[in-house]
Amino acid sequence: MGEFGEGELVEVRLKEDGYFGSFFEAKVLSKLPHGPFYEVEYRNLLENWPSRSENPQPLVEIIPADEIRPMPPTLPQPSTFSFREKVDAFDMDAWWYGEIYGQDGDTYYVHFPTTNQLCEYPIESLRKHLELVNGQWVPSAMSTRRR
Template sequence: MDEFVKGELVEVCSKEDGFLGSYLESKILSKLPRGSFYKVKYKNLVTEGEDPLPLIEIISADEIRPLPPKLSQPLTFHLHDKVDAFDSDAWWVGYITGRRGNKFSVYFSESNEECEYPLGLLRRHLDLVNGHWVSSATRQQSTS
């Protein structure tokens, strides 16, 4: 399990209803003295009310991963490519199911939904395997 430091940018892999299967950009504020918990501040989630502030929560270390490396944006995606789509303040894992003009259809198995996104709201999905970022396309080729 990774140890995270104050100020580190991370993604929270939420297990909450409505956010299951999403990655939310966050910053580590502190590690709690007991157990494997961290206080994080979300980049895009805010508190409710008249003067919203960035939401701060206590999160278990097993729901946190380092921020994936920024890769050069692909010129296109292909059918069945595993991608992350930015929607509703989070990155959601899905699969390319089609293309219409400059928009890509993405299917999300967690919610059984399909939505369209422009290329700018998509990124290659990467998995963190033994501390290394691996493209899901590379993993599929090496396991076949």
């Protein structure tokens, strides 16, 4: 991974149980002087969540550099997705990797291979899945059925 500058928007991969396959949006506050670590402020996660505080603050954490990636480019919202197309679904304050397994109007059924769950989402909660390869964002190849 490359270097990230103060104020840069990134996505943080959490490796904790229950979060595998998710990326949380964050902003880099600083690079720590010793070791490959960054201080980040999450966009959607709050301190002491759920908090009864009337003024909740964004969660700030120290994250290893290998758990941070640049924000993927913003692509136009697709008008449709195809069966088995790889997508990211926004749920529980993060982007989760999955595949399209069905459709009912503008509602899509997404299968998550990390949890083997099938959940439904409006099209507005989905984005095309991109992969970071050698520092470049590339479209993820559509899965093909085994015959």
